[in-house]
Amino acid sequence: MHNRANNDIIKQVKNIEILYEDNSLIIVNKPAGLAVQGGKGVKTSLDKLLPALLVHRLDKDTSGVLLTAKGQEAASNFSRILGRGSPSAVKMYIAVCKDKPEKDEGVIKDELLIRGKVKKSETRYRVIYNGTLPVENMKYSVLELELGTGRMHQIRRHLAMNGNPVLGDDKYGDFPLNKKLYREMKLKRLLLHASRLIIRENNIDIHAPLPEYFKPFMPS
Numbered sequence: 001m002h003n004r005a006n007n008d009i010i011k012q013v014k015n016i017e018i019l020y021e022d023n024s025l026i027i028v029n030k031p032a033g034l035a036v037q038g039g040k041g042v043k044t045s046l047d048k049l050l051p052a053l054l055v056h057r058l059d060k061d062t063s064g065v066l067l068t069a070k071g072q073e074a075a076s077n078f079s080r081i082l083g084r085g086s087p088s089a090v091k092m093y094i095a096v097c098k099d100k101p102e103k104d105e106g107v108i109k110d111e112l113l114i115r116g117k118v119k120k121s122e123t124r125y126r127v128i129y130n131g132t133l134p135v136e137n138m139k140y141s142v143l144e145l146e147l148g149t150g151r152m153h154q155i156r157r158h159l160a161m162n163g164n165p166v167l168g169d170d171k172y173g174d175f176p177l178n179k180k181l182y183r184e185m186k187l188k189r190l191l192l193h194a195s196r197l198i199i200r201e202n203n204i205d206i207h208a209p210l211p212e213y214f215k216p217f218m219p220s
Contacts, residue, residue, distance in 0.1 A: 016050075019206050024074040025067055026050060027197065029208040032063040032189050056082050056091075059153065061170075064093070064194025064208045081199055090198040093145040093155055094210060096191035096217045097164040098174055100130055100141045108158040112151050122148030123158045129219050135180045140167065142218065144195075155192060167191045167217070189213050 017029040028050070030036070036046045036057050046054070046066070053075040055067045067082070069075035082089045105126040112121045129142040141164065145155055153172070159165055160172035168178060168190040181187040191214060198205045210218070 016046075017208075019065065019208060020204065023070065025055075025069050025078065027065060027067050027204075027206050030058055030063055030066045030194075032061050032211065035060045036066070055079050056150070058194055059156075059190075059192075061168075061190040062192045062194060063189075063211050065091075065197040065206055066194065067197060078199075081201065088200060090196070090200075091147045091150075091194065092196035092198075093147070094193045094195045094214070095143045095145060095155060095159065096167045096214065097141055097143060097159050098167060098177060099139050099164055101125065101127060101143070101162065101164055107148070108162060110158055110161050112154065112157055114151055119151055120149065121151045121154055121158065123155055124148060131217065131219075133181070133185075133217075135177070135184050138177065140217065156190075185216060187213065191217065 016031065016034075018026060019029050020027040028046075030046060034046055036054060046068075050068055053069045053072065055069050055075055055078045058064065058066050067078060069078050082091075106124075108123045108125065110121065111118050113119075124146040126144045127141050128144050131140055131142070132138065133140055143159075147154065151157075156166050156169055156172045160169070165173040167173070167181060168187050169192075170178065170190070178187075189211070193210055193214065194208065195210070196205070196207050
């Protein structure tokens with residue numbers, strides 16, 4: 001049993017794409033479905049698989065760029081940098097959402113309730129593609145987003161609050177539409193991806209390729 005468990009962990013590590021590594025950090029392309037941290041009911045998590053310390057977080061169902069640090073000093077340094085927000089660090093995302101925002105680009109500043117406290121929040125977005133789904137001719141959009149703040153589930157909540165929930169979102173999304181997408185397009189994942197991380201003072205600019213399940217929704 002012990003050897004089988006070790007083999008499972010090795011297999012998980014091999015499936016994690018390393019996008020960049022130096023003497024202070026490892027940046028990976030986290031697959032959707034892998035939790036970043038362990039907890040109740042979590043059998044496998046990234047913090048158990050990599051020999052590095054977490055610096056920032058991604059939802060379990062969100063894929064993409066994730067930075068981990070080699071050692072406490074590096075972790076503290078990158079936590080400081082990422083905590084400042086833009087322009088020191090830029091976090092970009094790609095999301096596929098229902099319908100189309102009223103404007104082709106803009107800023108969502110709806111406040112969010114976080115652990116009982118109302119927090120100012122900011123998400124910048126730009127529409128990069130509009131399409132029609134083969135599910136009841138439903139309109140959808142592909143957005144490029146940039147975090148101005150880093151609140152829990154911020155992008156998912158902001159888009160849902162503005163009538164454009166992320167497709168495949170089982171917490172804030174359009175549940176009847178999600179069921180149809182699963183039946184007719186076999187969509188099993190949240191269509192939210194951390195696509196790019198820029199840390200200017202370290203000359204780091206890392207892109208993570210989109211997972212295969214995004215392809216039916218992207219321009220050909």
